[in-house]
Amino acid sequence: MSNAVFKVFLFLLLVLGAFLWVGHAITGLTGGEKKSSAVVEVTPEGGEAIYWGKGRCFTCHSVGDRGSAVRGPNHGEFGEKFPLSMGPRAAERAKERSEKTGEEFTAVDYMVESLADPGAYVVKGYKNEMAVVYAPPISLSLKEIKAVVAYLMVQGADADMAAIDTEPSEISARFYGRIAAASAAGGGDPGKGQEVFEDNCSECHMIAGEGEELGPNLSAISKKGVKFISESILRPSKEIAPGFETFQVVMKDGRKHAGLKTRDEGGEIDITKANGDVETLEKTEIKEIAENKDKSIMPEDLTEALTVKDYQDVLSYLVMQKGEQKGE
Numbered sequence: 001m002s003n004a005v006f007k008v009f010l011f012l013l014l015v016l017g018a019f020l021w022v023g024h025a026i027t028g029l030t031g032g033e034k035k036s037s038a039v040v041e042v043t044p045e046g047g048e049a050i051y052w053g054k055g056r057c058f059t060c061h062s063v064g065d066r067g068s069a070v071r072g073p074n075h076g077e078f079g080e081k082f083p084l085s086m087g088p089r090a091a092e093r094a095k096e097r098s099e100k101t102g103e104e105f106t107a108v109d110y111m112v113e114s115l116a117d118p119g120a121y122v123v124k125g126y127k128n129e130m131a132v133v134y135a136p137p138i139s140l141s142l143k144e145i146k147a148v149v150a151y152l153m154v155q156g157a158d159a160d161m162a163a164i165d166t167e168p169s170e171i172s173a174r175f176y177g178r179i180a181a182a183s184a185a186g187g188g189d190p191g192k193g194q195e196v197f198e199d200n201c202s203e204c205h206m207i208a209g210e211g212e213e214l215g216p217n218l219s220a221i222s223k224k225g226v227k228f229i230s231e232s233i234l235r236p237s238k239e240i241a242p243g244f245e246t247f248q249v250v251m252k253d254g255r256k257h258a259g260l261k262t263r264d265e266g267g268e269i270d271i272t273k274a275n276g277d278v279e280t281l282e283k284t285e286i287k288e289i290a291e292n293k294d295k296s297i298m299p300e301d302l303t304e305a306l307t308v309k310d311y312q313d314v315l316s317y318l319v320m321q322k323g324e325q326k327g328e
């Protein structure tokens with residue numbers, strides 16, 4: 001194991017330990033809640049326990065006059081600012097989302113979206129600082145999230161349990177997939193992961209039309225699975241994607257070049273280096289050209305630039321790349 005990889009694993013262990021401890025400490029501190037949620041039912045009551053407990057929704061939200069937090073919108077009917085409780089309000093917002101996206105959003109779809117992708121619709125007058133509740137430290141499971149949706153729907157409306165739980169619409173199913181994928185990737189925050197990607201990876205990789213294509217396009221990388229993706233980041237050279245082999249060229253005058261062979265035509269080849277510079281080389285000037293099967297041009301030391309959190313975040317962002325259009 002290289003030093004960098006070892007360091008990342010060590011950090012992962014430490015972080016995991018810390019999360020477990022913090023989780024334990026928080027549950028201990030906030031005591032008075034209903035039983036801790038090892039087994040949660042997908043019912044409004046199950047969701048109520050999550051809302052006022054493990055989900056920590058109450059640290060930013062209130063429901064009518066229950067609770068005192070004001071950082072996020074009140075989920076009940078409350079004063080002039082909140083004429084509608086969350087159930088009927090979700091139906092109103094769903095109309096806006098349908099217009100904006102061109103897809104038919106139901107009230108449940110809006111609720112699910114607000115938890116799966118909180119940045120997609122930011123309530124007027126508030127900042128985009130709604131927690132990603134399926135990422136650490138809150139780390140709600142899919143089941144817990146469904147329960148919370150049911151609890152919020154019964155604020156002023158009926159909860160369609162089939163739509164929430166067993167027979168989700170296409171839109172909800174897509175968001176549920178996103179939550180499940182993020183949980184499987186260790187519960188990173190895909191929104192932050194996108195920033196990490198833009199800062200560290202997009203100079204070589206493209207997702208949904210953004211970035212460069214020096215390395216493989218990652219728009220549908222999820223189908224290769226979490227394990228493959230995480231190894232590609234931690235040990236780029238372990239398995240080199242076909243068509244992205246590194247070539248090493250020695251010129252007759254002694255100069256050396258390494259990179260991808262991006263053009264081979266007539267008397268010339270192009271070697272594209274890791275920094276994106278292209279060298280056009282005359283074949284007659286080349287002394288030796290060899291494929292290096294052991295070395296990717298993707299940097300091995302990326303993990304040194306990333307914190308463990310960055311790594312988890314970017315991983316969950318990648319696990320979500322299914323190559324489908326979001327319809328926006």
Ligand code: HEC
Pocket residue numbers: 051055056057058059060061071072073089093111114115118119121122123126127128129130131133148152
């Ligand atoms: C760190 C503070 C914070 C936490 C924790 C938090 N939220 Fe939020 N939430 C916000 C803010 C701020 C907004 C408004 C901005 C936006 O729409 O993203 C919001 C918006 C929402 C909305 C949309 C409300 C509307 O009027 O359309 C819903 C629904 C919601 N949160 C549910 C939850 C649930 C359920 C939880 C717990 C599992 C939770 N939130 C935890 C801050 C938080």
Ligand code: HEC
Pocket residue numbers: 197200201202203204205214215216218221229232233236237239240241244245274275296297298299302314
């Ligand atoms: C200097 C260019 C460069 C940078 C920066 C870079 N990569 Fe790569 N990456 C490549 C190349 C080239 C390949 C193909 C060769 C290989 O498989 O190692 C690759 C392969 C991959 C693969 C496997 C793709 C497949 O289809 O097999 C993943 C996943 C990946 N990179 C993720 C990342 C992430 C995440 C980052 C940022 C943290 C990153 N890369 C930064 C150049 C780069």
